[in-house]
Amino acid sequence: xxxxxxxxxxxxxxxxxxxxxxxxxxxxxxxxxxxxxxxxxxxxxxxxxxxxxxxxxxxxxxxxxxxxxxxxxxxxxxxxxxxxxxxxxxxxxxxxxxxxxxxxxxxxxxxxxxxxxxxxxxxxxxxxxxxxxxxxxxxxxxxxxxxxxxxxxxxxxxxxxxxxxxxxxxxxxxxxxxxxxxxxxxxxxxxxxxxxxxxxxxxxxxxxxxxxxxxxxxxxxxxxxxxxxxxxxxxxxxxxxxxxxxxxxxxxxxxxxxxxxxxxxxxxxxxxxxxxxxxxxxxxxxxxxxxxxxxxx
Amino acid sequence: xxxxxxxxxxxxxxxxxxxxxxxxxxxxxxxxxxxxxxxxxxxxxxxxxxxxxxxxxxxxxxxxxxxxxxxxxxxxxxxxxxxxxxxxxxxxxxxxxxxxxxxxxxxxxxxxxxxxxxxxxxxxxxxxxxxxxxxxxxxxxxxxxxxxxxxxxxxxxxxxxxxxxxxxxxxxxxxxxxxxxxxxxxxxxxxxxxxxxxxxxxxxxxxxxxxxxxxxxxxxxxxxxxxxxxxxxxxxxxxxxxxxxxxxxxxxxxxxxxxxxxxx
Numbered sequence: 001x002x003x004x005x006x007x008x009x010x011x012x013x014x015x016x017x018x019x020x021x022x023x024x025x026x027x028x029x030x031x032x033x034x035x036x037x038x039x040x041x042x043x044x045x046x047x048x049x050x051x052x053x054x055x056x057x058x059x060x061x062x063x064x065x066x067x068x069x070x071x072x073x074x075x076x077x078x079x080x081x082x083x084x085x086x087x088x089x090x091x092x093x094x095x096x097x098x099x100x101x102x103x104x105x106x107x108x109x110x111x112x113x114x115x116x117x118x119x120x121x122x123x124x125x126x127x128x129x130x131x132x133x134x135x136x137x138x139x140x141x142x143x144x145x146x147x148x149x150x151x152x153x154x155x156x157x158x159x160x161x162x163x164x165x166x167x168x169x170x171x172x173x174x175x176x177x178x179x180x181x182x183x184x185x186x187x188x189x190x191x192x193x194x195x196x197x198x199x200x201x202x203x204x205x206x207x208x209x210x211x212x213x214x215x216x217x218x219x220x221x222x223x224x225x226x227x228x229x230x231x232x233x234x235x236x237x238x239x240x241x242x243x244x245x246x247x248x249x250x251x252x253x254x255x256x257x258x259x260x261x262x263x264x265x266x267x268x269x270x271x272x273x274x275x276x277x278x279x280x281x282x283x284x285x286x287x288x289x290x291x292x293x294x295x296x297x
Numbered sequence: 298x299x300x301x302x303x304x305x306x307x308x309x310x311x312x313x314x315x316x317x318x319x320x321x322x323x324x325x326x327x328x329x330x331x332x333x334x335x336x337x338x339x340x341x342x343x344x345x346x347x348x349x350x351x352x353x354x355x356x357x358x359x360x361x362x363x364x365x366x367x368x369x370x371x372x373x374x375x376x377x378x379x380x381x382x383x384x385x386x387x388x389x390x391x392x393x394x395x396x397x398x399x400x401x402x403x404x405x406x407x408x409x410x411x412x413x414x415x416x417x418x419x420x421x422x423x424x425x426x427x428x429x430x431x432x433x434x435x436x437x438x439x440x441x442x443x444x445x446x447x448x449x450x451x452x453x454x455x456x457x458x459x460x461x462x463x464x465x466x467x468x469x470x471x472x473x474x475x476x477x478x479x480x481x482x483x484x485x486x487x488x489x490x491x492x493x494x495x496x497x498x499x500x501x502x503x504x505x506x507x508x509x510x511x512x513x514x515x516x517x518x519x520x521x522x523x524x525x526x527x528x529x530x531x532x533x534x535x536x537x538x539x540x541x542x543x544x545x546x547x548x549x550x551x552x553x554x555x556x557x558x559x560x561x
Contacts, residue, residue, distance in 0.1 A: 057329035065510035070429035071364045085431045116434035144364035148516035276535045
């Protein structure tokens with residue numbers, strides 16, 4: 001079957017130098033992770049790895065059954081874009097697998113490198129940090145894998161393992177920390193959120209002559225609206241659309257300053273933050289005593 | 298002595314390693330929880346649909362068909378031929394031989410002649426495709442090498458070095474009845490037999506476990522019943538923060554702090 005686009009030749013190390021900025025200490029503290037790389041990072045990572053392998057069947061199974069058939073290789077956007085072989089899904093998973101083999105399987109302990117096992121060294125860690133943050137967790141590889149091996153699961157496991165040792169990226173931790181501070185990924189502070197909502201009210205009155213409310217923190221409304229990123233300040237027409245729709249349907253609604261964005265960057269960090277960021281939607285709904293949550297993103 | 302080891306001890310040893318190894322793998326996968334719903338869509342909504350999906354995945358590899366037609370054709374040809382060859386071999390272990398086993402003898406015979414072809418193609422692909430070559434490790438070549446050696450020696454045994462089959466069958470039955478008797482056979486049969494035993498021992502430690510693993514794969518054996526709640530067995534509560542909304546004082550303080558920060 002001819003691919004609709006050229007499949008690049010291997011260029012070893014092509015995207016090796018494209019790396020995320022490391023996390024800042026203040027953000028790491030806010031997301032409840034070690035503020036900097038732990039002195040015993042190797043032990044911390046191996047301990048977390050054992051935990052992850054016992055908590056996620058996906059990870060353990062996918063470590064065991066990949067036959068390296070290569071069906072996923074040319075399906076990854078990061079490989080197609082860079083040609084770096086470590087961006088092929090099976091090779092990306094191999095970064096995790098070689099450490100798994102070395103410390104968690106009999107064959108790897110006996111045969112070592114011949115069986116693809118490798119010690120968790122600084123250079124392996126650097127590869128992890130580079131290539132597990134060059135995966136967007138889109139799961140396209142799992143569609144083409146004959147066993148449904150989902151590299152996103154392995155990427156998430158690897159990031160969780162690194163995070164446990166205090167290794168994460170600035171972008172992700174900063175965004176999650178902002179959620180805990182301001183209620184949204186963008187760092188819109190509650191007064192700014194309120195101001196923006198009243199601006200939309202005025203704007204709507206000026207342009208269309210409509211007298212609609214953009215309620216904030218209204219206890220007892222029927223619906224809590226959690227808009228997707230940026231609806232309130234970039235795609236304002238969508239936000240105005242919500243107000244019109246609720247008005248036309250006669251449903252009372254509110255947004256929350258505690259939780260006014262649906263995107264969850266905890267997905268890119270670890271399970272605890274993933275859950276905490278999502279849980280705040282529930283908390284806000286309970287606080288405001290709403291009956292329903294309308295949740296974008 | 299060597300023959301005693303090969304024909305009396307090794308078969309039971311490898312059978313035990315194979316069975317215990319495979320069951321142990323299944324047990325480890327089975328005891329490991331599945332915390333999230335990660336099914337690959339489009340997915341069936343019912344249990345029956347999941348069974349059909351898994352059977353389909355196991356029998357004709359639709360995922361490979363979507364992505365890589367050559368790999369699909371070679372892989373599917375190999376697996377079908379392997380099944381035919383394995384079923385054909387049942388005639389050595391069963392007495393009397395059931396009718397359906399007799400019925401597939403000719404088919405199984407030709408399957409045996411053909412099976413080295415897809416294997417060789419898969420081997421060649423592993424070497425020719427730089428992407429696959431990059432990730433291949435010794436274990437991947439070893440599986441292919443073992444299977445090639447087994448099938449080639451089997452074909453040679455059928456065509457050139459024909460073994461006295463009554464002897465082989467008597468031995469196979471003696472194994473089944475736990476009273477093994479050392480057979481008088483050609484050395485090529487000894488090699489063929491030894492490689493099969495090696496494969497059985499290697500099987501549970503290798504990625505050949507993909508055969509059973511498919512059925513444990515959460516992306517394939519889950520349902521898309523998104524209307525029901527999915528419970529994570531090891532879920533933990535996160536701290537509930539009843540009122541984290543910003544009071545104005547806190548906002549003004551943060552604002553002042555950030556302005557001070559900018560002056561520096």
